Amino acid sequence: QVKQQIALANAQELLQKMSEKCFKKCINKPGSSLDSSEQKCIAMCMDRYMDSWNLVSKAYGSRIQRERNR
Amino acid sequence: QVKQQIALANAQELLQKMSEKCFKKCINKPGSSLDSSEQKCIAMCMDRYMDSWNLVSKAYGSRIQRERNR
Amino acid sequence: QVKQQIALANAQELLQKMSEKCFKKCINKPGSSLDSSEQKCIAMCMDRYMDSWNLVSKAYGSRIQRERNR
Amino acid sequence: PEMKEFIQMESQRAQLQAQVHKLTDICWEQCMDKPRDKLDSRTETCMTNCVDRFIDTSLQIATRFQQLLQRGQ
Amino acid sequence: PEMKEFIQMESQRAQLQAQVHKLTDICWEQCMDKPRDKLDSRTETCMTNCVDRFIDTSLQIATRFQQLLQRGQ
Amino acid sequence: PEMKEFIQMESQRAQLQAQVHKLTDICWEQCMDKPRDKLDSRTETCMTNCVDRFIDTSLQIATRFQQLLQRGQ
Numbered sequence: 569q570v571k572q573q574i575a576l577a578n579a580q581e582l583l584q585k586m587s588e589k590c591f592k593k594c595i596n597k598p599g600s601s602l603d604s605s606e607q608k609c610i611a612m613c614m615d616r617y618m619d620s621w622n623l624v625s626k627a628y629g630s631r632i633q634r635e636r637n638r
Numbered sequence: 639q640v641k642q643q644i645a646l647a648n649a650q651e652l653l654q655k656m657s658e659k660c661f662k663k664c665i666n667k668p669g670s671s672l673d674s675s676e677q678k679c680i681a682m683c684m685d686r687y688m689d690s691w692n693l694v695s696k697a698y699g700s701r702i703q704r705e706r707n708r
Numbered sequence: 709q710v711k712q713q714i715a716l717a718n719a720q721e722l723l724q725k726m727s728e729k730c731f732k733k734c735i736n737k738p739g740s741s742l743d744s745s746e747q748k749c750i751a752m753c754m755d756r757y758m759d760s761w762n763l764v765s766k767a768y769g770s771r772i773q774r775e776r777n778r
Numbered sequence: 779p780e781m782k783e784f785i786q787m788e789s790q791r792a793q794l795q796a797q798v799h800k801l802t803d804i805c806w807e808q809c810m811d812k813p814r815d816k817l818d819s820r821t822e823t824c825m826t827n828c829v830d831r832f833i834d835t836s837l838q839i840a841t842r843f844q845q846l847l848q849r850g851q
Numbered sequence: 852p853e854m855k856e857f858i859q860m861e862s863q864r865a866q867l868q869a870q871v872h873k874l875t876d877i878c879w880e881q882c883m884d885k886p887r888d889k890l891d892s893r894t895e896t897c898m899t900n901c902v903d904r905f906i907d908t909s910l911q912i913a914t915r916f917q918q919l920l921q922r923g924q
Numbered sequence: 925p926e927m928k929e930f931i932q933m934e935s936q937r938a939q940l941q942a943q944v945h946k947l948t949d950i951c952w953e954q955c956m957d958k959p960r961d962k963l964d965s966r967t968e969t970c971m972t973n974c975v976d977r978f979i980d981t982s983l984q985i986a987t988r989f990q991q992l993l994q995r996g997q
C-alpha cells in the first residue's frame with residue numbers, strides 16, 4: 569500500500585510537471601480553444617517529457633551505482 | 639476554526655505571491671528607498687493581481703461546473 | 709537536538725540552492741566532464757552565494773530590529 | 779459523520795484554492811505585461827482563455843497518460 | 852514551560868532562515884551577474900537594497916490588503 | 925524489523941524519484957528546444973550530460989562546503 573501510494577504520487581507529480589512544461593512550450597497565446605497544432609505539440613511534448621524522464625532516471629541510477637563502486 | 643485557518647493560509651499565500659510578483663514587475667534596480675513611481679506601480683500591480691485572482695477563481699469554478707455536467 | 713536538525717536542514721537547503729544556482733550560472737552546454745573553467749566558476753559562484761546569504765541574513769536581521777524599535 | 783464531511787469539504791476547498799493560486803501565477807506570467815489602472819479587456823480575455831487552455835492541456839495529458847498505462851498493462 | 856519556549860524560539864528561527872533563503876534567491880537573481888573573485892561593492896549595495904526594498908514592498912502590500920479587508924467588512 | 929526495512933527502502937525510493945523529477949525539470953529547460961517526433965541524439969546526449977554535470981556540480985559544492993566547515997571549526 570505504501571508502494572502504491574508512492575507510485576500514485578509519482579504519477580501525479582509527472583502529470584503536473586508535464587501540464588506545466590507543455591502548456592509553456594505549446595501555448596503562446598491562449599485562444600478560445602486548443603487548435604490542432606497545439607494539440608499535436610502537447611502530445612509530442614508529453615512523449616518527449618516521458619522519454620526525458622526515463623533517460624534521466626537511467627542516467628541518475630547508473631551514476632549512483634558508479635559512485636557506490638568507487 | 640478549520641475554515642478560518644484555511645482562509646488565513648489563503649490570504650498569506652496571496653500576500654506572498656503578490657510581494658514576489660510585484661517586486662519583480664515594479665523594482666528593476668533596487669535603490670535606497672521605494673520612489674513614488676515604484677510605490678504607485680506596486681499598488682496597481684497588487685490590485686491587478688487580485689483582479690486576476692478573482693477572474694481565475696471564477697473561470698476555474700465555472701469550468702469545473704461544466705466538466706461535472708458533461 | 710531540535711537545534712541540530714534545524715542547522716542541518718539549513719545547510720541542506722543552502723547546498724541545494726547553490727547547486728541549482730551555480731549549475732545555471734556556470735554550465736551553459738553540459739559536456740562530457742566539467743572543464744577547469746566550469747570548476748573555477750562553480751567555486752567562485754559558491755563563495756559568492758555564501759557571501760550573499762550572509763549579507764542578506766545581516767540586512768534582514770537589522771531590518772527586523774529597526775521595525776521592532778519603531 | 780458530519781465532522782468528517784465538514785473536514786473533507788474544507789480540505790477539498792483548500793485544494794481548489796491551491797490550484798487557483800497556481801493558475802493565477804501561470805496566467806499572470808502569460809498575460810500580464812505592465813500593470814495598469816484597470817484590467818483591460820485583452821488581458822481579461824487572455825486570463826480566462828489561459829485558465830481554460832491550461833485545463834484542456836492537463837486533461838489531454840491525463841487522458842493520453844491513462845491510455846498509455848492501459849496499453850502497457 | 853521552558854521546553855515550550857525553546858521550541859517556539861527554534862521554530863521562529865527556522866522561519867527566519869527560510870525567509871533568508873528566499874530573499875537570497877530573489878536578490879541573487881536581481882543583482883548577481885557573473886560571479887567574480889569578490890562581491891564587488893555595486894553588487895553588495897544592490898543586495899542590501901534588494902532586501903530592504905523587498906520588505907518595503909511586502910509591507911506596503913500587507914498594509915493595503917488590511918485596509919481593503921476592513922473597508923470590505 | 926522487516927516492516928521497518930520495507931518502509932526505509934520505500935522512503936528512499938520516494939527520495940530518488942523526487943530527485944529524478946527535479947533533474948528532469950532542470951535538464952528539460954537546458955536541453956529541450958521545440959519538442960519533435962523523437963528525442964534526437966543531440967538532445968539525448970545533452971540530457972545525460974546534464975544529469976552527470978549537475979551531480980558533479982553538487983558533489984564539488986558539497987565537498988568544498990565540508991572543507992570550509994572543518995577549517996572553520
